[in-house]
Amino acid sequence: QVHLVQSGAEVKKPGASVKVACRAFGFSFTSDYMQWVRQAPGQGLEWMGLINPSGDGTAYAQKFQGRVSMTRDTSTVYMELSRLRSEDTAVYYCARITSAGPNDYWGQGTLVTVSS
C-alpha cells in the first residue's frame, strides 16, 4: 500500500532553518517526481517546488528561490526552508507527481510553526 510518511511538527525561531522529511512506502519511489506544497492556517494550497527522480534536477516557485532546497535519497525526499519568518508558519505536504502530472498520493502534512 502506498504511503508517504512525513516527519513530525517543528517549532522554529525567525531566521532559523527547517528540514522536513517525507518517506515513501509501497511504490517505486526512485521513478517518481515529487513535490512540496504548503498551506498556511486557514489558507489555500501553495506550490513550492519539485524534484526529479534522480535528485539532480529541481524546480522551485519563484517566491521561494534562494530559500528552499529539495533533495532526496533512495526512500526519502527532503525540503529545507531557510531564513524562516512568521509567514512561513504552515502545514507542509509532500506529494507524488504522476506521469500525467497531478498528485495522487500525499503525505499527512507537517506543521511548521515560526515564532519568537
Add this chain to the structure above:
Amino acid sequence: EVVLTQSPITLSLSPGERATLSCRASQSVNIKYLAWYQQKSGQPPRLLIYGASGRATGVPDRFSGGGSGTDFTLTITRLEPEDFAVYYCQHFGSSPPRYTFGQGTKLEIK
C-alpha cells in the same frame, strides 16, 4: 504564469442537490494539465479529477469534470454529507515546470 480563479468562494447547498464549481484560467490551458482536488479539514488534498474530466481511482461517479480553454467545471450530482469540503483546481505547466492552484471553493451544508 497561469492564474486560476475559482468561483464561488463559498457554495451553500443541501444534501441531494447538485453542485457546480467553476475554475477560470488566465490563459488557455491544455486540458491534460487541469486537475481537481477535495480537501477536508485536517487532511491532505485528495485527487478527484485529472485531465479535466478523468476520475481518479475510487472517486464516485457523482463527481465529473469538464471544460476547455479557460473555463472548467467540477460537478457533483446528488450531494452526499461527506462531499462538503473545500475544492481546489490545479494546473501544471512543463516549461518551466510549475504548478498553480486556485484559491478554493468551500462547499458547505445549507
